[in-house]
Amino acid sequence: MKRIILTSFIIFLALQLFAQVKPTEKVVYKEIGDVKLKHHIFIPKEQDKSRGAVVLIHGGGWNSGSPKAFYLQAQHLADRGLVVFSPEYRLRKKHGTTIYECVEDTQEAIAFVRKNAEKYGIDPNKIAVGGGSAGGHLALSAAFIDPLTNKLNQKDYAPNLLVLFNPVLGTSKEGYGHRKVAEELSAKGINWETFSPRQNIDASFPPMLIQLGDHDKVTSIPLANDFESRCVGANVNCKLMIYKGAEHSFFNLGYGKKQGYPKGTVVNRWYYDTLQEMDNFFVENNYLSTPFTVEIPADAIYPIRKEHE
Numbered sequence: 001m002k003r004i005i006l007t008s009f010i011i012f013l014a015l016q017l018f019a020q021v022k023p024t025e026k027v028v029y030k031e032i033g034d035v036k037l038k039h040h041i042f043i044p045k046e047q048d049k050s051r052g053a054v055v056l057i058h059g060g061g062w063n064s065g066s067p068k069a070f071y072l073q074a075q076h077l078a079d080r081g082l083v084v085f086s087p088e089y090r091l092r093k094k095h096g097t098t099i100y101e102c103v104e105d106t107q108e109a110i111a112f113v114r115k116n117a118e119k120y121g122i123d124p125n126k127i128a129v130g131g132g133s134a135g136g137h138l139a140l141s142a143a144f145i146d147p148l149t150n151k152l153n154q155k156d157y158a159p160n161l162l163v164l165f166n167p168v169l170g171t172s173k174e175g176y177g178h179r180k181v182a183e184e185l186s187a188k189g190i191n192w193e194t195f196s197p198r199q200n201i202d203a204s205f206p207p208m209l210i211q212l213g214d215h216d217k218v219t220s221i222p223l224a225n226d227f228e229s230r231c232v233g234a235n236v237n238c239k240l241m242i243y244k245g246a247e248h249s250f251f252n253l254g255y256g257k258k259q260g261y262p263k264g265t266v267v268n269r270w271y272y273d274t275l276q277e278m279d280n281f282f283v284e285n286n287y288l289s290t291p292f293t294v295e296i297p298a299d300a301i302y303p304i305r306k307e308h309e
Helices: 002-020 067-079 099-115 134-141 178-186 221-233 269-284
Strands: 025-032 035-042 053-057 083-087 127-132 161-165 208-213 238-243
Touching (some): 035 067, 053 067, 053 134, 067 083, 067 127, 067 269, 083 099, 099 127, 099 134, 134 161, 161 269, 208 221, 208 269, 221 238, 238 269
Parallel strands (some): 053 127, 127 161, 161 208, 208 238
Antiparallel strands (some): 035 083
């Protein structure tokens, strides 16, 4: 009983922390008609000497989602000294758009950061881009898709580093969303391969970290291994981390509830593990000047489904 009470208290504190995490400011980076797309920006109290910045893009299958999905990771990185931007972008369910507009908005969101580098005191050549699931695809898309608006050049939004959480690595039949993506792009006279990261890897891709569960139904391990092999063949630095027993969205603090655990009974250890790996990756690539150890609650567990044990 004491253990249950302690765990519930830890989870209560975590939820309270999440409720209190808010961006420093929200700034409109793009207007389309009456739609105003905003960056949710986390500004550090003390900036790291690298003057690095991070753009974190939420997932949701290009259908839904919110920048709030990355608030905890954004706050952590801001506390470590990086300026973090989490952009809104047009969504199928809310705006009646397609994957094309998601990519277009992503390009402009990153370009806004580079254009305003001086304002935020950041190095325009140290802009990391990250994302989860479909947001991971959008982060990757910035590395290879040509400008979708004549206002931009590819160098305006090209990422210098990629940090990806169970990303959509391909839109083929073996990947995710093939039929819908193929239909949407075909209507614009574009082949689906044009928007599929795995089919477009070349030496221009920046170093990347990919964190993935071995029971992910969106991005399979064979597909991820093939992606990694293609990166190696193109001389691209790709660090693939596989987490045993984890499913899609395992990096989120509230993942345990989705796995069937009663509300308020589990602290997701994978959230802390992936946060640590992300932090390590930024240190390794000179975005953060000093190493950091993420504090893991004593009662944190890996919420693995029984069939995956």
